[in-house]
Amino acid sequence: MLIDTALLSRIQFAFTISFHILFPAFSIGLALFIVLMETIWLKTKNSLYLSICKFWTKIFALTFGMGVVSGVVMEFQLGTNWAGFTQAVGGVLGPLFTYEVMTAFFIEAGFLGVMLFGWDRVGPKLHYLATLLVVIGTTLSAYWIMSANTWMQHPVGYKQVNGVFKVADWMQVVFNPATFPRFIHMLLASYISAGFVICSVSAYYLLKNKFITFAKTCFSLTWIVLLILIPLQIFVGDVTGVQVHENQPLKTAAMEGIWETQAGAPLLLFAIPDQKKQMNHWEISIPHGAALFNTHQWNGVLTGLKTVPIQDQPAVIPVFFGFRIMVGVGLLMLLLSMIALYLRVRKRLYDTRWFLISSVLSAPLGFIALWCGWITAEIGRQPWIVYGVLKTANAVSMVSLRDVMISFGLIFIVYGIIFGYFYFYFLHKTLHKGPADIKESEGSRQPFQYMPTSFSEYL
């Protein structure tokens, strides 16, 4: 197939959103961690927690800024490249975006300034309120955007008039029952992703024998939180899976590599799906597994991909492997959290070198799982942009291929430089500098200095 506007627009969207999602996901998780630390600080008045809070706030500021600017690109791209989509569903999704801006973005933007720069301008309680509101803002934002995406996966409460979608019942759209498990799944994914970064950084400090008090506290607390969140995430993921099967049986078929409709379908541990031949190679399977996971019944029936013509099937390879990598990484994260528990019981959590190294390396795990989950969800929905009612091919703008090539080229270069290099450069720089306010020898007892006296000293 030659490259055309539709395909290039899809690639551009996939590229921009893959970069974008990292930042909000990390921000959502970090915001929660920061507010928890600030809570502990307010309760205990132990300046160690304030120092933790301030250090991660620096990372948060950097990350949040990236999310804001890459989000603006997403919004306008919906119009420039996906005018057909906007024309058809603008009246459904636009209000959700507008609510997102009003209930989340303004709150975040209004209080982020106070959270970052307001330490010496407002009291601790008011500052805490600002942090809390930023957390609420990020969470609400996630809800609105998940409800918009869920509507594309499982459209409800609408009527179609001359190709334009109109909403018959807003309660159904906003409180789409399919949204809740997906929202929780995404929130937990964000918390876990941020958690692994925090563990990784702390483990790095422990290995380097720097900022020990700081690192031990972060490391220990975060592993406890992860120990609770990861099993919870696996449970929520299972609920989501059952619901995907109910609403989008073909996505489930692609995830499980099921070609023929069958009862008691096997769980494929490994296979190479072949879309041309409509079959799998090198299958390794557990009988009844897929049926059990997706329907919670031993002999549950799964619809096969062959029930629709090949052009109406999603691309199986990315969905099949995306799903497997997500689950695999999820299980690996569970294993790591179990090992952390074991080491804690043995009182070896902070000095088991191989585990510290593993923790350092595990920083991207959460994001890998998150990416693969989204690849599964979004490619699994194809060829539909709104499942079952609007084809992706009918959603693109009537723009010239030249324009899309210019934009994608420019975005590719700019994102590569800014997010691919400079974000990590400054992240590394901030991490290398570490938390500024603890003197190792004095532990956490020293009086805390609110603001650096000189700006340049602080850099």
Add this chain to the structure above:
Amino acid sequence: MDILALSWCGIIAFGVIMYVILGGFDLGIGIMSIFFKDEKERDLLVSAILPVWDGNQTWLVFGGAALYGAFPAAFSAILPLMYIPILIMVIALLFRGVSFEFRLKAIKTKRFWEICIFLGSVFATVAQGLILGTFVQGFNLSANAGAIDQWFNPFGIACAIALICGYVLLGANFLIIKTTGKLQEKSYALAGKIQYLILAGFVMVSVWSPFLDHSIMERWFNPKNMPYLALLPIATLLLLFTHQFAIKKRYEYLPFWSAIGMFLMCYLGFIISCYPYIVPREITYIAAAADRSSLLFMLVGVCIMMPPLLYYTYYSYKIFRGKVTQIGY
């Protein structure tokens, strides 16, 4: 007349003017920051906008989302035609936003990020000026995909230059409020000079735009409307004199408010020229409006959320009120 759709025109117009004023002064400061030789001064300039630029930009995001939801037909008609300017704008805003964050953390590359802030601000403003120019001249929906003469033409370029002057005026006036001493004196001097460019801009647009389209001429020079519409240029000139006076007398707040007044008047003139079109001379706001249920659902949200939103926006400005000092986190 459709009250619901019209109220959404009003809400979007409000969002846009909020962005033009708030985003305008921070873009203006971004543009002029490069011309300040002293690094300490540039630190202050950036510190003045650091706590607020994100909130200011949110008004643009709001305007976009509201247009998307309330007038999807307009959103999907305008954006593909404006593909390149929109792209330039979002990339420039992206560069600018990240440069604020990076500059805070940089030591050796600080100057580089300052140049990025400057270029980002200039390109974003130019793109907005070109889009504005197209709105005034009217769109041509039947044009070939990828045609650039629709937004790249002498009038568009003139609008871009005028917008740069306007934003710098707002920026300089904001700095008058936020700074003291030498920096404040420089801001007074800059605002004092740029106001004459603004006057030239008024005259140029007022003379040029009626010739762009017959309907604009008709509306403004129709004897029935003229007595009322003439108030607008008169008010603008009065505000300009006020501004000149305030600069001369070294008032701190009056220059900023009179500049906002001028922007409001120009904006009002722009709306009068466009009405009832949302995609000028192609699609009216009624034709582009989404279903009633969408408009109503969004309106409920605006009525509930907008008052507290405006309050805490005001409040966050209040927290950072007074003369600016270097800030960091």
